Amino acid sequence: MIKVGIIGATGYAGQSLFYLLHIHSKACIEFITSHNYADMDYSDVYKNYKGFISDVCIKEDDVKYKINSVDVIFTALPHGKSFDIVKFALEKNVKVIDIGSDFRIKDVLTYEKWYKVKHEAQKYLNEAIYGLPEINREKIKSSRIVANPGCYPTSCLLALMPALKEDLIDKTSIIIDSKSGVSGAGRAANIGTLFCECSESIKAYGVCEHRHIPEIEQELSNISGEEINIIFTPHLVPMIRGILSVCYLRLKKDIDEEMIYKIYKSYYSNEPFVRVVPYLPETRYVKGSNICDISLRVDKRTGSLIIISAIDNLIKGAAGQAVQNMNLMFGIDEASGLKFPSMIP
Numbered sequence: 001m002i003k004v005g006i007i008g009a010t011g012y013a014g015q016s017l018f019y020l021l022h023i024h025s026k027a028c029i030e031f032i033t034s035h036n037y038a039d040m041d042y043s044d045v046y047k048n049y050k051g052f053i054s055d056v057c058i059k060e061d062d063v064k065y066k067i068n069s070v071d072v073i074f075t076a077l078p079h080g081k082s083f084d085i086v087k088f089a090l091e092k093n094v095k096v097i098d099i100g101s102d103f104r105i106k107d108v109l110t111y112e113k114w115y116k117v118k119h120e121a122q123k124y125l126n127e128a129i130y131g132l133p134e135i136n137r138e139k140i141k142s143s144r145i146v147a148n149p150g151c152y153p154t155s156c157l158l159a160l161m162p163a164l165k166e167d168l169i170d171k172t173s174i175i176i177d178s179k180s181g182v183s184g185a186g187r188a189a190n191i192g193t194l195f196c197e198c199s200e201s202i203k204a205y206g207v208c209e210h211r212h213i214p215e216i217e218q219e220l221s222n223i224s225g226e227e228i229n230i231i232f233t234p235h236l237v238p239m240i241r242g243i244l245s246v247c248y249l250r251l252k253k254d255i256d257e258e259m260i261y262k263i264y265k266s267y268y269s270n271e272p273f274v275r276v277v278p279y280l281p282e283t284r285y286v287k288g289s290n291i292c293d294i295s296l297r298v299d300k301r302t303g304s305l306i307i308i309s310a311i312d313n314l315i316k317g318a319a320g321q322a323v324q325n326m327n328l329m330f331g332i333d334e335a336s337g338l339k340f341p342s343m344i345p
């Protein structure tokens with residue numbers, strides 16, 4: 001059994017992770033932490049677990065007494081809050097999967113500029129592998145620290161990767177319009193996510209300044225071997241889970257839709273969690289699952305390629321991808337504990 005600790009188990013990402021690890025046949029949860037609910041039964045915080053579990057949340061400070069009981073910790077904390085615990089775990093030879101954003105951006109000045117936080121674990125930045133298995137599977141297998149990708153970047157990178165690799169598109173005109181459910185903003189109290197503030201309304205936010213822009217640009221630039229800048233606009237939509245990303249691209253060559261489908265299908269043919277589908281993706285078809293659905297259309301009139309992807313922000317966009325990474329790091333079937341479709345409605 002893989003013994004795990006969850007740091008920040010009371011957040012939405014942490015809860016999704018607890019759920020997946022609780023039903024995982026090869027993982028065992030040894031401890032969970034909370035900032036505000038320390039010493040409370042987890043099933044009093046999340047009552048869906050009543051009668052199933054007896055875990056009690058511990059304080060972050062008490063992790064030092066428990067660290068030797070685990071093989072890996074997952075950190076699911078607000079950005080800037082994971083440095084000490086990550087350093088401590090790695091010094092104790094415990095692997096780390098950071099679901100937050102503190103180890104994704106490789107250039108420290110870029111991190112500090114976009115996150116407005118000083119990076120306090122710089123020596124691990126280069127060692128941390130960007131945990132998108134569809135890009136870095138082999139490196140993840142032998143890593144001891146994985147930076148789990150952001151939810152929007154997961155949906156955008158999976159949508160764009162084959163088109164970039166095959167040099168199908170003009171790299172100077174990538175436009176991405178993404179929409180997220182409100183759980184993407186986490187469970188912490190925040191006026192913008194109150195029911196009366198965000199239901200029955202849709203808004204763009206973070207225009208030109210969302211912190212996922214440098215993350216997406218970093219990975220797209222690595223894929224294509226040249227610096228890429230994107231226009232990325234996220235939107236908040238009145239649903240709980242899900243991300244739908246629509247990428248608007250200018251085709252470089254005269255290539256038809258059928259051929260691009262072939263390229264995408266072949267590119268993802270061995271991927272357990274990417275489905276290239278003929279219909280237009282909807283978040284409900286991936287909700288609660290680790291699947292990313294991708295579809296595309298060619299607009300011959302304007303010479304454009306439009307790629308649409310859908311994920312569950314808390315599963316393929318966070319906890320599911322983290323479990324996928326754990327499976328890879330510990331040499332077990334990559335899809336262990338994740339082989340289920342979405343549940344609709």
Ligand SMILES: NC(=O)C1=CN([C@@H]2O[C@H](COP(=O)(O)OP(=O)(O)OC[C@H]3O[C@@H](n4cnc5c(N)ncnc54)[C@H](OP(=O)(O)O)[C@@H]3O)[C@@H](O)[C@H]2O)C=CC1
Binds near residue numbers: 008014034060076149
């Ligand atoms: N929500 C999503 O869709 C996704 C989130 N992420 C990332 O995962 C991380 C967690 O996000 P999410 O679960 O949504 O956030 P939440 O606000 O729901 O949860 C945050 C967690 O961190 C704990 N916490 C809060 N403040 C501190 C602190 N100062 N020190 C230590 N622990 C603290 C909270 O404890 P308590 O509950 O006790 O207050 C809670 O367990 C973030 O970095 C986020 O960006 C990544 C991908 C998707």
Ligand SMILES: CC(=O)N[C@@H](CCC(=O)OP(=O)(O)O)C(=O)O
Binds near residue numbers: 100152181183184
């Ligand atoms: C709807 C919403 O607010 N979404 C969050 C994205 C959450 C996330 O996954 O971001 P990180 O893991 O990079 O922190 C946001 O826009 O900040």
